[in-house]
Amino acid sequence: MQVHNFEKVWLGAAILLIVGFIATISYGTVGAGISMVDDSGGQISAQAVQNGNTGTQFDDPGVVQASEDQVVVYVVAQQFQFRPGSGDTPIRVPADTRVTFKVTSADVVHGFSITETNINTMVIPGQVAEVTAVFDETGTYGLVCHEYCGAAHHTMGGSVEVVPKDQYEPQEVSN
Numbered sequence: 001m002q003v004h005n006f007e008k009v010w011l012g013a014a015i016l017l018i019v020g021f022i023a024t025i026s027y028g029t030v031g032a033g034i035s036m037v038d039d040s041g042g043q044i045s046a047q048a049v050q051n052g053n054t055g056t057q058f059d060d061p062g063v064v065q066a067s068e069d070q071v072v073v074y075v076v077a078q079q080f081q082f083r084p085g086s087g088d089t090p091i092r093v094p095a096d097t098r099v100t101f102k103v104t105s106a107d108v109v110h111g112f113s114i115t116e117t118n119i120n121t122m123v124i125p126g127q128v129a130e131v132t133a134v135f136d137e138t139g140t141y142g143l144v145c146h147e148y149c150g151a152a153h154h155t156m157g158g159s160v161e162v163v164p165k166d167q168y169e170p171q172e173v174s175n
Ligand SMILES: [Cu+2]
Pocket: 077, 078, 079, 080, 109, 110, 111, 145, 146, 147, 148, 149, 153, 156
């Protein structure tokens, strides 16, 4: 069979593109430092979260020192704020430390995304979203709700302050 040279070039280019697409999707799924959010966070009653009687740390959300090199941040997302995170209660965590965010919703579906990082999850009422990360750069990061959650969705945000590990004082940030 005679295949024209032009055909061979375009065939080659098309195969390269397909391989490239598969490579980028694979990297975005299982690449270094990337992990998918699964259902390991468990379930919780959204009504109880709203009433503050879950019997868990979500009744008094904030940053909890889990061990020498790990903190756990309990966050409640609700129309239209993160507790803690929004307003004058930024989430304060140490750098170079494993930080596990446990986020749940008291009402509708929200998003939890920390700018300049790959921390990004949906927050579904009845579920606890769990994301673990290490911040190696100090500074203030933005926190945004990226799932439309109601009329004031665009105002739902907050901040995460990452402080040097030796300056971090364990404290509960809650309201
Ligand atoms: Cu929201």
